[in-house]
Amino acid sequence: MPQxxxxxxxxxxxxxxxxxxxxxxxxxxKAASAAKxxxxxxxxxxxxxxxxxxxxxxxxxGLGISEYFGFKPSIIDNTSVxxxxxxxxxxxxxRMIEAGKCNLALITYGSTSxxxxxxxxxxxxxxxxxxxxFRNMEDPWGLTLIGNYAMVKMxxxxxxxxxxxQFAAISVATRRHAMRNPEAxxxxxxxxxxxxNEISVADVLDxxxxxxxxxxxxxxxVSDGGGAVLVASAEMARNARKKPVWxxxxxxxxxxxxxxxxxxxxxxxxxxxxxxxxxxxxxxEIDILMAYDSFxxxxxxxxxxxxxxxxxxxxxxxxxxxxxxDNPGKPAINTDGGGLSSNHPGARGIFLLMEATRQLRGExxxxxxxxxxxxxxxxxxxxxxxxxxxxxxxxxx
Amino acid sequence: MAPLRPQPAFPxxxxxxxxxxxxxxxxxxxxxxxxxxxxxxxxxxxxxxxSDQNTWHVSQGLGSVYTFSVIMQSRHPAFKDLGAYAVAYxxxxxxxRIMTNIVGxxxxxxxxxCGMRVKLRWEDQGDGEVSLPMFEPA
Ligand SMILES: [Zn+2]
Numbered sequence: 290m291p292q293x294x295x296x297x298x299x300x301x302x303x304x305x306x307x308x309x310x311x312x313x314x315x316x317x318x319k320a321a322s323a324a325k326x327x328x329x330x331x332x333x334x335x336x337x338x339x340x341x342x343x344x345x346x347x348x349x350x351g352l353g354i355s356e357y358f359g360f361k362p363s364i365i366d367n368t369s370v371x372x373x374x375x376x377x378x379x380x381x382x383x384r385m386i387e388a389g390k391c392n393l394a395l396i397t398y399g400s401t402s403x404x405x406x407x408x409x410x411x412x413x414x415x416x417x418x419x420x421x422x423f424r425n426m427e428d429p430w431g432l433t434l435i436g437n438y439a440m441v442k443m444x445x446x447x448x449x450x451x452x453x454x455q456f457a458a459i460s461v462a463t464r465r466h467a468m469r470n471p472e473a474x475x476x477x478x479x480x481x482x483x484x485x486n487e488i489s490v491a492d493v494l495d496x497x498x499x500x501x502x503x504x505x506x507x508x509x510x511v512s513d514g515g516g517a518v519l520v521a522s523a524e525m526a527r528n529a530r531k532k533p534v535w536x537x538x539x540x541x542x543x544x545x546x547x548x549x550x551x552x553x554x555x556x557x558x559x560x561x562x563x564x565x566x567x568x569x570x571x572x573x574e575i576d577i578l579m580a581y582d583s584f585x586x587x588x589x590x591x592x593x594x595x596x597x598x599x600x601x602x603x604x605x606x607x608x609x610x611x612x613x614x615d616n617p618g619k620p621a622i623n624t625d626g627g628g629l630s631s632n633h634p635g636a637r638g639i640f641l642l643m644e645a646t647r648q649l650r651g652e653x654x655x656x657x658x659x660x661x662x663x664x665x666x667x668x669x670x671x672x673x674x675x676x677x678x679x680x681x682x683x684x685x686x
Numbered sequence: 687m688a689p690l691r692p693q694p695a696f697p698x699x700x701x702x703x704x705x706x707x708x709x710x711x712x713x714x715x716x717x718x719x720x721x722x723x724x725x726x727x728x729x730x731x732x733x734x735x736x737s738d739q740n741t742w743h744v745s746q747g748l749g750s751v752y753t754f755s756v757i758m759q760s761r762h763p764a765f766k767d768l769g770a771y772a773v774a775y776x777x778x779x780x781x782x783r784i785m786t787n788i789v790g791x792x793x794x795x796x797x798x799x800c801g802m803r804v805k806l807r808w809e810d811q812g813d814g815e816v817s818l819p820m821f822e823p824a
Contacts, residue, residue, distance in 0.1 A: 420695030425705070426727045428692035429818050430787050431757060431765040432773040439755035440775065447753070447800040501756035501770075501795050546775070548724050548782045552753060673753075 292569060292684050296383035297526040297533030300330025300519035301643045307476035307512035307632060310404055315346040315515065316357055318399030322517035323358065330519050331530030332393060337519075339364035339391035341378035343636070346399055354397070364391045370543070371669025372581055375518070375638035376679030379665075380539030382520040392522045396642075399515030400634035403480070427674065435508060435584070436500040437673040442586040443502055445553045448601065453502065455604035456585040457493035459622070460506050460629055462612035463582060464488045467626025470654040476631055480510055507585040509628035511635070518642050534649045538568025538682035545675045553601075554594060556678035557666060561595035564680035570662060572596045575682075577648045577663040578620035579641035582627040583672075591666050592622075595680065614655035620664075624648060624655040638667030642681065649685040661685050689763040694816060703742065704728045708817040711808050713745040715782045726782035747806025748824060749778040756794045770794055776804055776821050790822030797823075 302325035304318050313321070319342070327334060337360050344351040344367035351367035364385055368377045375396055382394035432440075445451050467473035468487055477485045484492075488506060496505040526533035540563030544556035565571060572595060580591040589603045597620065598606040612622040623629075625644040628637045645663035647653045663683045670676035694705050704727075707714040716725040719741060723734035731738050754774035760766050772794035777783050789807060791797040804821035811818060 420698045422698060422700045422727055422729070424692075425694035425698055425701045427785050429694065430773050430785055430820075431691065431760055431762060431768075431771065432755070432785065433757055433760050435759075436755040436757045436773055440753045440773070443755060444753035444800060497758070498756075499759050501758065503755075546783065546785075548726055549777070550783075552775070 292535065293537045294535055295523050296386040296520055297523065297535045298379070298518055298642065298646045298683065299521040299526050299529035299531070299533055300326040300332065301516070301646050302326040302329060303472070303516040303632070303640060303643050304399070304514050305472055307514055308403055308479045309401060309513040315399035315401050316349070318515035319354075319397040319517065320358060322399070322515055323395055323397055326395070326517035326519050329531065330521070332519070332525070334359070336393045337395045338362055339382060339385060339394035341366045341382055341394055341396040343367060343369040343374045345369050362391070364394065370677035370679070372583065372636040372638045373667030373669035373677045373679040374636060375642060376539070376665055376667040376681045377541050377677070379518065379520060379536060379642055379681045380541060380679065383536040383539060386520065386522045392525055394520040396518040396520065396639060397515070398636060398639045400636065401513045402635045403511050403513045423675070433500060434671060435503055437671045438584040438586050439500040439503040440673045441552050441590070442584070445586060445589060446502065448553055449604065451589070451604035453494055454490050455608055456507060456589065457490040458607045459582070459585040459588045459612065460493045461488055461490055462610070463623045463627040463629045466614060466624045466655045467630030470626045470631060473626030473631035476510070476512060480512060503584060503586070509583050509633040509637070510630070512632055514632050514634040516639050516643060518639060531650055532686065534646045535684045535686070536681060537684045538564040538566070538570070539680065540564035540567065541677065541679045543675070543677045552673055553590065555590040555668065555672060556676060557591050557594035557668070557680065560678050560680050561666070564664070564682050565596065568682040570682065573619070575620045575662050575664050576657050576660045577624060577645060578622050579645045579663060579665045580622060581637055581641065581666060581668040582623055582629050583633070583637070583668065587668050587672055588622065590672065591668065591678070595664065595666060614657050621655070621657045624653050624657065636669065638665070638669065638679070641665035641667055645683050649683055690811070691764040691818070692762070693811060700729045701727065705816045707744075708808070708819065709814070711817060713747055713806055713819050714742050715745060715778070715780060716740045716742055724781040726784070743780065745778050745780050749776045749804060749821070751788065751798060751800055751802045751804055752777045752783060753800055754788060754798050772798055774798070774821070784819065787820045788822070789820050
């Protein structure tokens with residue numbers, strides 16, 4: 290089966306600062322990033338005819354975000370499924386372009402989580418807002434967001450015998466990549482990380498336990514940030530400034546707390562195979578896996594559920610340096626430094642698309658030799674209760 | 687007095703019958719009259735077939751720990767000075783999974799295991815208010 294060549298990522302911009310103070314708002318980050326992404330692509334502001342944005346920042350909604358930019362798009366899509374929203378957006382944009390409904394889709398994200406001092410990980414499980422059945426059935430027992438993921442790690446350890454050392458290997462590889470990325474080094478410095486340096490398995494296990502059995506160095510940072518991604522039709526992509534990165538497959542799925550369900554199996558077990566079938570490639574062919582690393586357990590589940598190894602065998606798979614950008618074993622993982630060590634303002638999914646694009650253009654700071662295929666897999670919501678997993682498969686010519 | 691935990695808030699039609707029953711120390715769940723699905727969290731409709739015909743039951747309060755975490759750091763005022771505490775999913779013998787706390791143990795990081803048998807213990811939240819179902823070793 291020939292790979293699809295109908296829609297491509299043609300422009301990207303990752304907002305460089307992770308601590309913005311009060312100088313710039315979430316909306317301003319989006320607009321600034323949109324302009325830079327258009328510059329990267331070589332297209333003009335007025336060329337945008339589709340807007341993909343969660344509409345959840347600063348409360349102006351999907352109608353407001355288009356007005357704010359000054360676009361009159363024929364497509365507005367405000368799918369909001371947490372950190373995986375952007376893989377959903379990219380897949381939706383490709384299908385709309387295939388259907389001939391638009392030519393240049395803009396995906397945007399902006400957040401000032403760090404400067405707002407939002408206690409994302411250690412505040413209550415479901416946060417504020419009006420009463421609903423989930424809050425009523427979950428908030429009284431004091432589960433934190435980190436505790437939610439820790440419950441999945443606990444069950445994974447129990448069910449498959451996965452060790453803390455194996456989980457730590459994910460943090461070690463990701464930090465190694467971060468140290469090669471000047472923006473990640475600046476991020477860790479600005480966020481006052483203790484020790485902006487490569488780390489060992491022992492460092493991870495010696496870091497304090499935030500929610501047993503998750504250690505601090507298994508948890509993502511809380512930064513500011515944002516960015517923009519442009520998806521174009523094949524015709525426009527051929528005229529872009531840089532070589533196109535084709536979207537060749539996509540899958541989206543959701544998963545919930547279920548009576549008798551297996552908490553170690555994510556929605557990726559449903560959306561991953563759909564994406565691979567759509568793309569006509571297999572996991573063993575993938576050079577780079579950009580997997581949402583809110584926590585080490587999230588990456589472990591994505592690796593297994595997308596079929597890079599058998600379920601429960603992720604622990605052995607991630608060991609022995611396999612995830613490193615320069616290891617001959619595929620795939621390299623989170624080569625920008627990930628949410629663990631480079632950028633996590635609350636919803637990281639858009640950055641997965643960006644680093645996958647950099648790799649397939651040959652622009653990464655931890656460049657994988659001859660990179661041809663990448664997967665961006667976002668995981669939004671909370672892994673141990675309700676979440677969405679969107680997978681986007683990308684290819685270079 | 688320690689600040690109050692987050693309480694269920696009403697009106698909230700789907701879970702109100704569950705919380706009303708806790709005032710009588712009854713842990714309740716639903717089954718669908720059409721397809722026998724066990725429905726939990728509580729809802730007016732069946733999550734398997736969409737029927738709005740279902741029956742409430744009272745659980746015996748026996749089950750096993752499916753998984754858990756020990757929270758070392760919480761910023762919520764009711765929990766931040768509590769010390770390490772365990773949050774868990776418990777699978778009740780009647781076939782439903784509830785979020786809860788595991789209590790009645792010395793050290794939550796060593797004294798709880800997945801699969802451990804547990805039994806219901808109520809923690810009243812105040813005069814005439816709801817009671818929180820928690821679990822301790824059976
Ligand atoms: Zn039913």
